[in-house]
Amino acid sequence: MPDAALPQLVLSPTNSPSKSTVVEPDKIICPICEDLVDEELLQTFSKGLKMDVARQAKFCRLHKKKSAEQIWEAKGYPNIEWSELKGRIERHHDHIKSLIAGKASETHFGSLLMEKIKSGQNRTLLKTDDYLSPGYYGLRGMSLMTETIVEMFSALLRKRAPQDKLISARGYSGFVQAVLVPELAVMLIQEDMSLSAEKARGVMQDSRAVGE
Structure with a gap:
């Protein structure tokens, strides 16, 4: 033996x-x-x-x-109540609206996208690595966040696209995926785990592999 x-x-x-x-x-x-x-x-x-x-x-x-x-x-990641997630997203309506209205460039993920735009990286198409996984919320969470944001703000996104380089550079759907979804995910993780924005971004990065 x-x-x-x-x-x-x-x-x-x-x-x-x-x-x-x-x-x-x-x-x-x-x-x-x-x-x-x-x-x-x-x-x-x-x-x-x-x-x-x-x-x-x-x-x-x-x-x-x-x-x-x-x-x-x-x-210690929390259990996600999927039936309640849309309502949680909608409670961030005013903040998301402010990002679309021009404050996105002041955010972490907006700044990252702006750096890529200024450097001329991938001028018209969004690269795969621009799509930032929302950590333990996974593809299911990403889909629900994207759908809810577009449902709430499709008209405003179309209106702002010609006026905002951050939106027009990748199209508004690319802007949603590269900036709004990860910014929203960080806020949700902050709520879930009582973390600072910086620590929540770390959790989002570390938990990418375990999301649904």
């Missing part, structure tokens, strides 16, 4: 016998993403049966979700 204190050689289901990998005891390599996962979780999921690719992909999603839940709990 192998010494429990030493790493054991375990074959990844996707590796050939000549490509064994040293992993920790009670761990095995996910056949899809090759992350280390609990062998017990895999055995429980597979019920000891060989899995096809579709089943392996489902297991990969499961263990990533489990890992995200563990990180979420360890970091």
Whole structure:
């Protein structure tokens, strides 16, 4: 029997016998993403049966979700009441309106976008890395924030676009994604965790991987 204190050689289901990998005891390599996962979780999921690719992909999603839940709990991120989120966003109506009306350039994310515009980066199209994930609110939160902002301010955004370089440079939808959504997310995280804006931005960055 192998010494429990030493790493054991375990074959990844996707590796050939000549490509064994040293992993920790009670761990095995996910056949899809090759992350280390609990062998017990895999055995429980597979019920000891060989899995096809579709089943392996489902297991990969499961263990990533489990890992995200563990990180979420360890970091003390709050449970999101999705049914209440739109109302919370709407309560920031006046502040969001002030950003569209001209104060966005004074904000953290507005300043970042302005620097890119001044440097001539990607003059007309928004790059993928301009879309800032709202941290643990994830894609679901980003979608709801975007929809609610556009629902409230589509007319004002269209009106302001020709007058405001920050809006016109990327189009108003790009402005919403690059400035308004992350600024709103920071405010929501501040409310959730009683943090300063700076610390909330740090949480937003650190929690990008665990959002829905």
